[in-house]
Amino acid sequence: xxxxxxPGTSLAGFRPxxxxxxxLLGSTSVGKTSLAYRYMKxxxxxxxxxxxxxxxxxxxNLDVATVKLEIWDTAGxxxxxxxxxxxxxxxxxxxxxxxxxxxxxxxxxxxWLRELEKEFLPDEIIIALVxxxxxxxxxxxxxxxxxxxxxxxxxxxxxxTSAKSSHQVNDIFMAVARELLQREQEKALSQCxxxxxxxxxxxxxxxxx
Amino acid sequence: xxxxxxxAQHPPFDPLLHGTLTKPGSKPPTTPVKLxxxxxxxxxxxxxxxxxxxxxxxxxxxxxxxxxxNTEVVMETAHKVIQNHSKLQExxxxxxxxxxxxxxxxSAELTSIACGDNRLVKSVSEGHASYFIDNSNESSSMQRSxxxxxxxxxxxxxxxxxxxxxxTPALTEREASRLDKFKQLLAGPHTDLxxxxxxxxxxxxxxxxVFFPQxxxxxxxxxxxxxxxxxxxxxxxxxEQYYDSRNDEHHQDTYRQIHIDIPRMSPEVLRLQPKVxxxxxxxxxxxxxxxxxxxxxxxxxDLVTPFFVVFICEYIEEEEVENVDVSNLxxxxxxxxxxxxxxxxxxxxxxxxxxxTFAQPGIQKKVKMLEELVSRIDEQVHRHxxxxxxxxxxxxxxxxxxxxxxxxxLRCTIRLWDTYQSEPEGFSHFHxxxxxxxxxxxxxxxxxxxxxxxxxIFLQNLPTVHWGNEEISVxxxxxxxxxxxxxxxxxxxxx
Numbered sequence: 296x297x298x299x300x301x302p303g304t305s306l307a308g309f310r311p312x313x314x315x316x317x318x319l320l321g322s323t324s325v326g327k328t329s330l331a332y333r334y335m336k337x338x339x340x341x342x343x344x345x346x347x348x349x350x351x352x353x354x355x356n357l358d359v360a361t362v363k364l365e366i367w368d369t370a371g372x373x374x375x376x377x378x379x380x381x382x383x384x385x386x387x388x389x390x391x392x393x394x395x396x397x398x399x400x401x402x403x404x405x406x407w408l409r410e411l412e413k414e415f416l417p418d419e420i421i422i423a424l425v426x427x428x429x430x431x432x433x434x435x436x437x438x439x440x441x442x443x444x445x446x447x448x449x450x451x452x453x454x455x456t457s458a459k460s461s462h463q464v465n466d467i468f469m470a471v472a473r474e475l476l477q478r479e480q481e482k483a484l485s486q487c488x489x490x491x492x493x494x495x496x497x498x499x500x501x502x503x504x
Numbered sequence: 505x506x507x508x509x510x511x512a513q514h515p516p517f518d519p520l521l522h523g524t525l526t527k528p529g530s531k532p533p534t535t536p537v538k539l540x541x542x543x544x545x546x547x548x549x550x551x552x553x554x555x556x557x558x559x560x561x562x563x564x565x566x567x568x569x570x571x572x573x574n575t576e577v578v579m580e581t582a583h584k585v586i587q588n589h590s591k592l593q594e595x596x597x598x599x600x601x602x603x604x605x606x607x608x609x610x611s612a613e614l615t616s617i618a619c620g621d622n623r624l625v626k627s628v629s630e631g632h633a634s635y636f637i638d639n640s641n642e643s644s645s646m647q648r649s650x651x652x653x654x655x656x657x658x659x660x661x662x663x664x665x666x667x668x669x670x671x672t673p674a675l676t677e678r679e680a681s682r683l684d685k686f687k688q689l690l691a692g693p694h695t696d697l698x699x700x701x702x703x704x705x706x707x708x709x710x711x712x713x714v715f716f717p718q719x720x721x722x723x724x725x726x727x728x729x730x731x732x733x734x735x736x737x738x739x740x741x742x743x744e745q746y747y748d749s750r751n752d753e754h755h756q757d758t759y760r761q762i763h764i765d766i767p768r769m770s771p772e773v774l775r776l777q778p779k780v781x782x783x784x785x786x787x788x789x790x791x792x793x794x795x796x797x798x799x800x801x802x803x804x805x806d807l808v809t810p811f812f813v814v815f816i817c818e819y820i821e822e823e824e825v826e827n828v829d830v831s832n833l834x835x836x837x838x839x840x841x842x843x844x845x846x847x848x849x850x851x852x853x854x855x856x857x858x859x860x861t862f863a864q865p866g867i868q869k870k871v872k873m874l875e876e877l878v879s880r881i882d883e884q885v886h887r888h889x890x891x892x893x894x895x896x897x898x899x900x901x902x903x904x905x906x907x908x909x910x911x912x913x914l915r916c917t918i919r920l921w922d923t924y925q926s927e928p929e930g931f932s933h934f935h936x937x938x939x940x941x942x943x944x945x946x947x948x949x950x951x952x953x954x955x956x957x958x959x960x961i962f963l964q965n966l967p968t969v970h971w972g973n974e975e976i977s978v979x980x981x982x983x984x985x986x987x988x989x990x991x992x993x994x995x996x997x998x999x
């Protein structure tokens with residue numbers, strides 16, 4: 296799995312810093328930008344439709360490491376999909392976001408999953424399925440069970456969130472970060488068995504978009 | 505073709521030259537910039553009249569410098585201009601503090617518009633009015649070019665003095681000719697196409713002349729009104745024909761998307777007015793239905809706003825374009841604005857439709873061209889981005905997709921597009937040079953950022969919130985300079 300360690304850190308003495316690329320994918324107006332905005336600014340407002348992609352960063356100080364998330368928020372309209380492709384390349388994690396009040400958006404999230412499966416090996420990327428707009432439960436078209444069920448069969452992380460009420464927004468990003476770290480450690484362990492860990496791995500090898 | 509000549513003999517803003525001129529006692533250089541070909545330069549010059557907006561002082565000085573006048577004269581003039589400028593600034597301050605007196609100035613509206621703000625007159629009479637008045641143009645521009653170095657300073661000064669002090673000196677020949685054109689413009693049957701846009705500090709002319717370069721309206725005055733009416737009827741016939749189909753099975757996705765996007769548009773004040781959102785929905789839906797190759801693509805919704813706001817500003821007294829309110833406008837006026845906005849947007853999109861067709865080839869191509877251009881004009885910036893693995897597509901996609909609308913405030917977009925309108929292939933080609941100038945404008949900040957994340961966040965959130973006409977004028981001048989240097993030099997700029 297692609298990992299990035301900042302020069303000058305080592306597992307022994309310091310807490311290592313990892314940089315991960317996380318992409319937000321999903322239909323138009325399911326709340327991708329709103330989730331990112333809530334997560335970054337802890338606020339909610341009407342946002343312009345995303346064009347191309349928007350970029351955010353968030354640093355998490357976890358027990359064992361510092362994690363820098365590079366969040367790539369993509370445009371949702373189907374017509375942008377060919378361009379989106381250029382943005383999700385090289386991602387370490389993807390949030391597939393749908394709107395619980397529009398069934399159609401879950402189907403679209405499934406299509407996104409198929410796209411990702413074409414692009415990545417299963418252990419190359421962490422994928423979370425996120426049902427947004429929990430604040431609108433009265434208009435719900437997708438049950439929690441349905442989302443959960445699908446996530447389980449595909450081995451995805453799953454959570455229902457509300458960018459508006461802030462419900463579980465931090466949690467989903469945190470879950471992704473922890474999962475990323477865990478895989479990092481597993482990988483480091485298996486590498487240790489073979490040889491020493493190369494922490495000086497340059498960005499060049501992993502960033503391709 | 506007819507070419508007008510404005511008082512600059514050289515491309516603007518050579519920092520070296522600019523530097524030497526302000527140092528007392530130094531000699532003015534005789535040839536500030538090497539010119540390759542006269543014909544190319546004339547073309548360049550004819551296209552750059554409003555690129556000088558900001559640099560009036562500079563280029564008038566450069567013109568004199570080139571004539572080899574002695575340093576004293578240059579310096580004296582420079583001082584005059586600087587004095588005058590500070591007077592102008594004081595005057596503005598004064599007017600801001602004493603709004604009533606500003607009204608007196610406004611009472612002489614035509615004069616103050618025509619003579620007062622030199623920038624504005626220049627852009628009107630020379631940039632656009634040539635579309636209106638064909639016959640007078642040639643002779644007057646000839647005169648101007650011949651008498652240029654000697655007469656270029658007085659009109660500038662007299663114009664400013666007139667505005668500032670309300671003294672009325674005799675108009676120079678050049679000034680008078682401008683004023684004449686301007687009067688003709690206003691007296692014509694299409695004053696409704698001419699907009700006055702009152703910004704807080706200066707009266708800015710926004711050319712609605714939009715229509716002319718884009719071929720929407722015929723140049724012939726007699727046919728204009730009828731064409732305008734016909735186009736408006738045509739639009740509403742489309743509405744009648746297609747708009748009911750918005751809930752049909754194969755159109756409902758398009759309509760739904762538009763319906764979702766409109767309440768998310770900017771500026772906020774527009775989306776809060778139901779009448780406005782209805783108009784935008786109709787315009788966008790009709791356009792999408794009639795252009796199935798691309799259909800509706802997010803971002804296109806932004807492109808209606810500048811036209812709509814400019815048209816609205818004709819009817820309302822609002823100092824900030826961002827704050828327009830349509831509630832008091834008669835239905836008929838709104839309908840005309842709707843139809844006109846549709847046709848303007850439609851014409852605009854005709855030139856850049858490949859930006860929005862499948863896989864958006866137009867945008868991908870232009871981003872690639874931007875990259876090449878920047879690598880040639882500022883290798884350091886280009887290398888810096890490359891070193892930190894910032895890809896042009898990551899920030900410039902939006903620049904192309906939304907024609908910089910998301911990067912600068914609305915008032916600046918309007919100013920920018922005003923120039924695009926008067927430029928051949930303004931939106932499709934000249935825009936590229938503007939983008940290059942825009943990127944390099946931030947070179948200092950870019951080179952200071954030493955990290956991919958910081959760089960990309962900076963590039964996606966450029967600090968332009970306080971930008972106004974001055975910044976756009978500088979940007980345009982720089983873009984013209986780049987175009988001049990690269991457009992005809994295929995070896996320097998491979999496509």
